[in-house]
Amino acid sequence: MSTNEGNENDAFSIDASNSATNNDEVNTGSARSGPSNDSEGGSKVVFLLKAAGGAPILKKKKWALPRSKTIGHIVEFLKKYMKLDAQQQQQLFLYVNQAFAPALDTTIGSVNDCFSSEGTLVLHYALTQAWG
């Protein structure tokens, strides 16, 4: 699996998704039946990051984070990772369902519980408001 390229030594710890390599079927159950995955992989949320609206494309698509990390954490991480500060690019937006941007204090766990589709959570990032 080509998901573990680019190991993070960053202070911001969006981890290379090791958990995803040994368990690719994250969140297979329905949310109604309780937490979907009791195995090791279930302790982290695995999600895909996709560029939108002409944002730079990341080589690494698949990421994993503990449930308690917030959308704000991912936004700050991406700004650093993509070195946006140097380009005086202040803003970065993260979208769910290509429709709405969750508040920055929303945890990735709660986004995953509500909006992962067929076991996969997809977040789109954009440097300008892409939707809404």
Next chain:
Amino acid sequence: MTSLLDDKEITRELWQSHLPVCFILSDEDKNKINRSESPEPLYLMLARHSYFPCFIEKIHRYYCNYFKNDPNDTTNNMNPANLWFEYESIPLKWHYPIGVLYDLYVSSLSSISTHVPWQIIVHLSKFPEGEIIRFPDKESIEAHFMSTLKEADALKHRGQIIEDMQKRDHQQLWNSLLQDRYDGFWKINNKLMTYTDNLQYFRYIPFRIHILDKPFIHKLFSPFNVEEEKWTTLNDLLQFTLNHEAHCEQITNEKKILNTNINDYRVIIHGIQPSLQSPVQWLSEHLSYPDNFLHICLIEKRT
């Protein structure tokens, strides 16, 4: 679900419910005023469903009067972006409806029996970076409100209804909120309360559970139990959500696991303790905030 015509009046009552708030300048900022008089507390009646940034200009202007004659003030104290509110040492988040903040923090933390007017400390300096986000302009709070509405509609109707609306409908929702026009708001909001997918209820209920010192909790929960052919209740929603969250915490080896005993909490929506047997579909249609979310505050009872 049969909904009595009169039930609609509940939404009007909630729309009209206000909180008296008393804003007091922090001692630290008071000391920086070198005019003889120090600012009197500022009293405002604020709609429970509104947001603090909608009143920032007014509050900012009030305190400006006390600083503007000082030519030596180079600290840029009066930049509205530095302004923040505190209650019982907690910086208040600007993007939660005012009523939610009151229900959560005053019910949880107040040590006195009279809770109104709600006394809030105004700070003009020492912004708590990392804890809260700076007060944005009105456009940002509008963008946040619209985004939350879209999130709610994604749960209720796969986002179909809000997507089919015109831009001017979206604006009417926000402007009605700002200008306190109930009828203008509900004319559009009624569309968001309809059903899609041949259902007689929402696909999922947009709700958030707020507990002190925790991020809000949010799960997928259907208002109708198809297997048992019955409406789900507030009690069902709370039990499902608490159990699910506690289970997630156990998997991730959290040190402190959420208390899942509903009896240990006071359950508050809009300052009211609704019956736990209330069907969540009914609650969602009548007790949701304008952002279409049911904001449920769980206050742990003190033993």
